[in-house]
Amino acid sequence: MKALEAVRSGALKLLPERAVFAPAAKTLFVADLHLGKAATFRALGAPAPTGVSEETLRRLSDLIETIEPEHVVVLGDFTHARAAMTPGLFASLCAWRARWALAFTVVLGNHDRGAEQAYVECGFSCAQAPAVLGGVECRHHPIDGADGAGPLALAGHLHPVVRLNGPGRDSLRTPCFVVRSRQIVLPAFGEFVGGALVSPCEGERTLIATARGVFDVTRGASGALRGSSHS
Numbered sequence: 057m058k059a060l061e062a063v064r065s066g067a068l069k070l071l072p073e074r075a076v077f078a079p080a081a082k083t084l085f086v087a088d089l090h091l092g093k094a095a096t097f098r099a100l101g102a103p104a105p106t107g108v109s110e111e112t113l114r115r116l117s118d119l120i121e122t123i124e125p126e127h128v129v130v131l132g133d134f135t136h137a138r139a140a141m142t143p144g145l146f147a148s149l150c151a152w153r154a155r156w157a158l159a160f161t162v163v164l165g166n167h168d169r170g171a172e173q174a175y176v177e178c179g180f181s182c183a184q185a186p187a188v189l190g191g192v193e194c195r196h197h198p199i200d201g202a203d204g205a206g207p208l209a210l211a212g213h214l215h216p217v218v219r220l221n222g223p224g225r226d227s228l229r230t231p232c233f234v235v236r237s238r239q240i241v242l243p244a245f246g247e248f249v250g251g252a253l254v255s256p257c258e259g260e261r262t263l264i265a266t267a268r269g270v271f272d273v274t275r276g277a278s279g280a281l282r283g284s285s286h287s
Contacts, residue, residue, distance in 0.1 A: 058208055058238040060261060063270060068192075068208075070265040073119050074231050074243045076210060083190030084123055086116065087131035087212025088244035090167065092145045108247045109145060113152050116245070126158055129189050131212040131242060132165020132196025134175065141174050153179040163187055165196035165213065203237045203259070215244040217251035218262045218273055229253070232273065235261045 062068040069077045076085040091109045120128065135141055153160065161181045164172065172182050185195045188207065198211040218232040231243030231251060236259055244251065256262050261274045 059235045059240045062208055063235070063240075063263070068240070070233055070240075070263060070270050071119070071123075072265045072267055073115065074245050074265075075119060076233075076240065076242060077123055077125065078190045078192065081190040082124075082126040084119065084125040084128045085131060085190070085192075085194070085210050085242065086128070086245040087196075087210075087242040088133045088165075088215060088249055089116075089130060089246040090133055090136040090244070090249045091149070091246065092136045092141065109148070112246045113148070115247075117152075117155075120156065120158075127190060128156075128158060128160045129194055130160075130162045131194055131210055132163055132185070133167040133212065134162045134165075134180075135171050136167055141171050146174055146178065149174075149180075150178040161187075161189055163189070163194045163196055198241050199239055206238055209239040211239060211241050212244070214241050214254070215249055215251045216241055216254040216262070217243065218254060218264070220264075220273060230264055233263045233265070235263055 063070060067078070067080065069079065071077060074086070077083070078085070089112050091112060135145070159181070160179070161183050162168065162175050163183050163185050175182055183189070183194070185197070186193045186209070188194070193207045193209040195209060195211040197213050199209060214234070216232050216234050217229050220228045220230060222228075229251065232254065233243065234241040234254055234256070254262060256274050261272055264271050264273055
């Protein structure tokens with residue numbers, strides 16, 4: 057399993073911040089920030105928290121400062137919708153981008169339609185999927201099955217979460233990475249984005265990354281994998 061081997065060898069590091077880092081290429085991958093989603097909901101009269109986009113960008117800033125990548129790649133759905141790109145969010149994104157002397161590419165997803173020009177004006181590069189960046193095939197929508205030939209691929213879109221059951225009746229829903237053959241589907245990086253509970257098909261693995269390391273939580277799996285989050 058090419059993707060699982062990449063994690064085991066350290067060629068790709070799964071991070072507890074719901075991101076992937078490729079050390080050799082010094083490239084950080086995140087997916088599904090959905091900036092502006094809460095504001096879009098509030099504009100439609102639906103209750104939603106404030107400060108969500110700011111918190112997402114703060115977390116990304118902290119991760120960039122910790123990892124020190126040379127390139128950041130968003131695997132689609134950087135913002136939530138065309139209506140989410142308000143003048144306020146546009147100004148915030150431009151100011152945020154100006155802080156970083158690194159490459160930053162948005163692989164366009166379904167929620168990015170109509171926002172490409174605003175991204176470019178803020179200083180972000182845009183790419184159509186699939187795009188080979190940081191040595192991997194970058195997509196928004198996952199490859200169906202991902203069992204065919206091809207390079208290692210990273211995708212988003214699904215917002216995967218897994219339910220972990222304790223010894224009693226306690227349980228926990230937590231973001232996870234879904235690994236199959238040559239592909240890793242990342243959990244959503246953004247706040248207030250929700251998650252889809254995944255039930256791995258044959259050949260798929262669900263992995264979680266913690267400060268203690270990466271763990272295979274697929275039913276019947278052996279547990280810890282080699283490597284840790286930021287080492």
